[in-house]
Amino acid sequence: MNSSQRSNGNNSSFDRVSQDLGLYILDLARIGSSKAPVEMEEDEEAEPTELNTINSSAGFLVVAPDKLSVKYTGVSLHGHDVGVVQANNPVPVKRLVYYFEIYVKDAGVKGQIAIGFTSEGFKMRRQPGWEVNSCGYHGDDGLLYRGQAKGDAFGPTYTTGDTVGGGINFASQEFFFTKNGAIVGTFSKEKEMNRCLFPTIAVHSQNEEVHVNFGQKKFAFDLKECEAQERLKHQRTIENIFLPPNTSYGLVRAYLLHYGYEDTLNSFDLASKSTIPPIFIAQENGFEDQDITYALNQRKTVRQLIRNGEIDAAMNRLRDWYPQIVQVGALEDAVKHGRIELAKFLGLPEENLFDALVMDCIALLAYERPQESSFGYLLQESRRDVVADTVNAMILSTNPKMKDVRGCLQSYLERLLRQLTACCLERRLADGGQGEPFSLSRLLN
Known part of the structure; x- marks a missing residue:
């Protein structure tokens, strides 16, 4: 390769790093923190709040004005003379567990009451569970019906005064039913x-009356404890995964190295010297150790200056040590350069966010006391960390031995957390997008 080809290759790598850093800065600005991987935002779902008086077997039942009670008023002469009613909205699927309950005020003549879940096109003259894509727990025989008119042994019967509930555990992909809180x-x-599934109730003999609770009042079943137990089950599964004792040590050490926390690193090494076997996580992952130890003392110094608000001193150090990442010249030249650099981001999906950030930064110049202005958030300590992290990444990008052009952006720990986030989102996608949205902050807390 001739010198021209090497030069073009280096420029190409530098351009790629610069573009990645630009998107990286926008990422930091978007989430307001320099260390948290971006998590998927979820739209709110409509929840069942009342019974659907339009889609029901109106000829055999009466729905109370509050749309939370039903009574069978017909005369049951045939198997299809069922009074069925669904909730007004389908089950929300972006959660850990969904649950609702019914209270049997009167079991009527035969106690042929059922609770379950049915699809949108369910035949409204059939008990839940008698048709495909439906399930139901029936009170007169205690059987469970799943898509056919023949039931399976499941639980006790229920009658007047009983509270019965139906739920979906999206984490385990299971249905469950309860009686009187158990x-x-x-x-x-x-x-x-x-x-799409709807909470559904059915009555099938004269004077049967049922009240439904979609969460407007306290459940007989302890839903919060159910969710807590499910999370504990997941936590125990994670804790049972074997990891070499020095793996977490290596990840923390690499994190401190990446961000230039030299003093903390020395204290960390001293505290763990006698208890943790040495590990070189960079080498184990196919990277050179120099990738994360590069310019450690200088990166520490610049970070401290930026966090202390000593920007002029930080700029002077950068001019002396890394002039290639600091533009020096007249104000007119600086503005011209800035316009060229900012133009690279136009047309990107983040354009609107970037425009807003630029306008906010420019607006700071109009105030004598910018800290007291509506744009003072840009001068907060958390924003200094964003600047310090970005400068740290720029310094790492000058390392001629840097083989992974994205290696200057995140530490190994952050890449692992991003991989965890991606895997959890992918797993949830495999379940049809059902289940609680992944939250790294909740998991870590």
């Missing part, structure tokens, strides 16, 4: 039932 049983949710 779980009766669970069963797997078939993939065919990943479609």
Whole structure:
């Protein structure tokens, strides 16, 4: 390779790093913190709040004006003379567990009451569980019906005065039913039932009356404890995964190296010297150790100056040590250069955010006391950390031995957390987007 080709290759790498850094800065600005991986935002879902008086077996039941109670008023002569009513909205799927309850005020003549889940096109003259893509727990025989008119042994019968509930555990992909606050049983949710499901109740003999609770009042079943137990189960699964004792040590050490926390690193090494076997995580992952130890003392010094607000001193050090990342010249030249650099980001999906950030930064110049202005948030300590992290990445990008052009952006620990986030989102996608949205902050806390 001739010198021209080497030069073009270096420029190409530098341009790629610069572009990555630009997007990196926008990422930091968006989340307001320099260390947290971006998590997927979720739109709010409509929840069931009342019974649907339009889509029901109106000829056999009466729905109370509050749309939370039903009573069978017909005369049951045939198997299809069922009074069925669904909730007004389908089950929200972006959560750990969904649950609702019914209170049997009157079991009527035969106690043929059922609770369950049905699809949008369910035949409204059939008990939940008698048709495909539906399930139901029936009070007169205690059987569980899953897509056919033949039931399976499941739990006790229920009658006047009982509170019965139905739920979906999206983490385990299971349905469950309860009686008077205790779980009766669970069963797997078939993939065919990943479609839109509605909480459903049915009455089938004269004078049967049921009140439904979609969460407007306290459940007989302890839903919060159920969710806590599910999270504890996941935590125990994670804790049972074997890791070499020095792995976490290596990740923390690499993190301190990456961000130039030299003093903390020395204290960390001293404290763990007698208890943790040495590990060189960079080498184990195919990277040279110089990638993260490069210019450690200088990066520490610049970071401290930026965090202390000593910007002039930080700029002077950067001019002396890394003139290639500091533009020196007249104000007119600096403005011209800035316009060229900012233009690179136009047309990107982040354009609107970037424009807003630039306008906010420019607006600071109009105030004698910018800290007291509406744009003073840009001068907060958390924003200094964003600047310090960005400068740290720029210094790492000058390392001629840097093989991974993205290695200057995040530490190994952050890359691992991003991988964890991506895997959890992918797993949730495999479940049809159902289940609680992944939250790294909640997981770490």
